[in-house]
Amino acid sequence: LRLPSRGIYCDARDARESPPPASQAAVRSGCTTAEVMEGLDGLKISEDKKKYIVDSLNPVLEEMVADCIHKMPQDPVLFMLEWLEYKKVNDEDKKLSPEEKERLVQENKKLQADIDKVKSQMQECAKLAAGDGKKEDSDEEEEDDDADDEPPPDFERPQGTRARQSVSAEAYGEWNTKKAFVPPVIPKSDEQKDRLKAVLSKCFLFSTLEDNDFGIIIGAMKEVQVGVSERVINQGDAGDFLFVIESGDFDCIIKGADGEEKVVKTCVPGDFFGELALLYNCPRAASVQAKAESVCWQLDRDTFNNIVKEAAQKKRERYETFLAKVPLLSSMDSYERSQLSDALQTESAADGKNIMTQGEVGQKFYIIEEGNAFATKGGVKVMDYGVGDYFGELALITNQPRAATVVAQGACKLLSL
Numbered sequence: 001l002r003l004p005s006r007g008i009y010c011d012a013r014d015a016r017e018s019p020p021p022a023s024q025a026a027v028r029s030g031c032t033t034a035e036v037m038e039g040l041d042g043l044k045i046s047e048d049k050k051k052y053i054v055d056s057l058n059p060v061l062e063e064m065v066a067d068c069i070h071k072m073p074q075d076p077v078l079f080m081l082e083w084l085e086y087k088k089v090n091d092e093d094k095k096l097s098p099e100e101k102e103r104l105v106q107e108n109k110k111l112q113a114d115i116d117k118v119k120s121q122m123q124e125c126a127k128l129a130a131g132d133g134k135k136e137d138s139d140e141e142e143e144d145d146d147a148d149d150e151p152p153p154d155f156e157r158p159q160g161t162r163a164r165q166s167v168s169a170e171a172y173g174e175w176n177t178k179k180a181f182v183p184p185v186i187p188k189s190d191e192q193k194d195r196l197k198a199v200l201s202k203c204f205l206f207s208t209l210e211d212n213d214f215g216i217i218i219g220a221m222k223e224v225q226v227g228v229s230e231r232v233i234n235q236g237d238a239g240d241f242l243f244v245i246e247s248g249d250f251d252c253i254i255k256g257a258d259g260e261e262k263v264v265k266t267c268v269p270g271d272f273f274g275e276l277a278l279l280y281n282c283p284r285a286a287s288v289q290a291k292a293e294s295v296c297w298q299l300d301r302d303t304f305n306n307i308v309k310e311a312a313q314k315k316r317e318r319y320e321t322f323l324a325k326v327p328l329l330s331s332m333d334s335y336e337r338s339q340l341s342d343a344l345q346t347e348s349a350a351d352g353k354n355i356m357t358q359g360e361v362g363q364k365f366y367i368i369e370e371g372n373a374f375a376t377k378g379g380v381k382v383m384d385y386g387v388g389d390y391f392g393e394l395a396l397i398t399n400q401p402r403a404a405t406v407v408a409q410g411a412c413k414l415l416s417l
Contacts, residue, residue, distance in 0.1 A: 060087070121281070181306040185219045193218055196297055199246045202270035205308065213311050220303040226290040232274075235287045239277025240301045245269050248294025253287045266291075278304050316341045319415070325388055326367060344415045349373075349408035358405040362395025364416045371412030375404040384409075 064083050073079035093101070188196070196218055200206045206217060224243070226232060232243060235255055245267055252265040252273065264286065267273055273288050278301050319341035323329050329337065346369075349355050355366060355373060367390045375383040375391065382404065385391060395402050 060084075063087075181302065183216045183220050183303050183307065184300065186222050188219075188223075192223060195246060196221060196223075199244055199270065199297065203244055203272055205272060205275070209308070209311050213307050216307050217299065217303065220307075221297040221299050224296050224298050226294040226296060228292055229289060231287050231289045232296070233284050233286075233288050235284050237284045239274055239284050241298045242272055242274040242278055242304060243288075243296045243298055244272045246295040246297060248296075249291045250294065250296075251289050251291060253289060254285070255287070261287075275304075319344055322369065322388075322415075323367075326390060328390055328393070340417070344417055347414045347416050349412040349414060351408055351410050351412075353408045355406045355408055355412070355414065356392055356402050358403065359401050362392055362400075362402050365392045365396055366390060366406075367415040367417075369413045369415050372409040373406050373412055374409055375406045377404045 064080055064087075067083060068076055068079055071079070096104075200214070200217065206214065209217065221244075224232070226248065232250070233239065235253070247269055250267045250271075250273065251263045252267065253261050254264050255261045267288070274284070276285050277283065316338065320334065320337045323332070323337045323341060329340070332340070344367075347366075349371075356362070356364075358377065368385055368387055370387065372387075373385040373389075373391075374381055375385070383391075385406070391406055392402070394400070
């Protein structure tokens with residue numbers, strides 16, 4: 001298609017940074033509609049097509065070519081593609097009302113915040129779930145628990161044509177200010193508190209809590225009596241609670257695509273279930289049904305997030321800072337220290353207690369977090385230890401018995417690996 005030269009090149013120096021309205025094209029080009037039509041007389045095309053060229057096509061091309069000449073891009077093809085895309089978006093944007101524009105802006109901000117916070121939440125949850133392997137139970141029990149820490153199979157399943165369901169976590173920012181958390185307090189008898197403490201002491205999920213946080217969890221949990229064959233949670237439902245079993249057994253049941261239900265695991269006293277919906281903020285991955293008369297304790301989502309998850313995060317940050325000061329670990333990067341901090345266990349030793357004994361098989365490596373200790377060899381004191389000092393690594397490296405006895409000097413708090 002050959003257009004009149006005047007319609008393309010006239011007044012190109014006056015091109016503006018953004019495309020001008022099409023209605024101004026004829027004026028800016030310096031050509032009248034009659035002159036443009038006259039230039040098309042030599043083309044063997046219908047009058048409708050000539051009119052389309054003059055009214056619709058020529059104004060766009062004039063604007064685009066004028067801008068291209070004004071800016072002289074190195075790649076004119078790429079420039080024109082971007083120019084046309086910009087014009088399309090700009091024209092569509094003009095059709096929106098101010099209210100619609102503001103709504104779209106807010107939706108975009110919220111979606112971006114959702115994406116950022118979900119990524120952060122998933123990383124934190126993965127680190128929290130990694131603590132599952134730190135229980136001092138049998139290997140078989142650890143394997144069962146590790147399998148449960150994986151996101152449910154339908155967590156990333158495409159939703160088809162259904163309306164999009166939110167999968168955002170409890171994220172906080174300018175659009176959702178975090179409020180002060182006030183934990184619920186459910187009255188309990190001393191007998192109930194003692195029973196609950198005994199149950200939680202077996203559960204690794206709460207094993208790293210400080211005494212104050214542990215007391216808050218005790219106060220917030222609610223006793224639930226469950227009948228035979230009663231389902232505590234149902235697959236696909238939204239989850240706002242996790243449960244810790246005090247007595248009785250529970251079957252975890254998954255319903256397949258064919259509608260058939262299958263028992264994939266049986267939970268026993270001391271186990272917990274329902275945490276996946278809180279960790280990943282997704283629907284229940286399975287149904288849980290009591291096999292007999294049972295008792296379990298229920299913990300709400302807000303308390304779990306504000307106490308258990310935040311306690312794990314604070315512990316990790318505190319340990320990372322502490323590990324950075326240990327000479328043996330000073331060469332590790334922040335990611336490696338983060339992984340190591342998740343694996344550390346806290347131990348306490350009373351004054352005069354043997355932390356390790358000469359001649360025994362070494363299974364742990366120790367770092368002193370608080371307090372002091374000293375080492376003896378053959379009954380003779382050979383070394384003093386303070387905060388940040390470590391010992392026990394030789395037996396692990398050389399696979400030899402302990403070379404010395406280490407005794408706590410006053411109350412001592414240790415990190416073991």
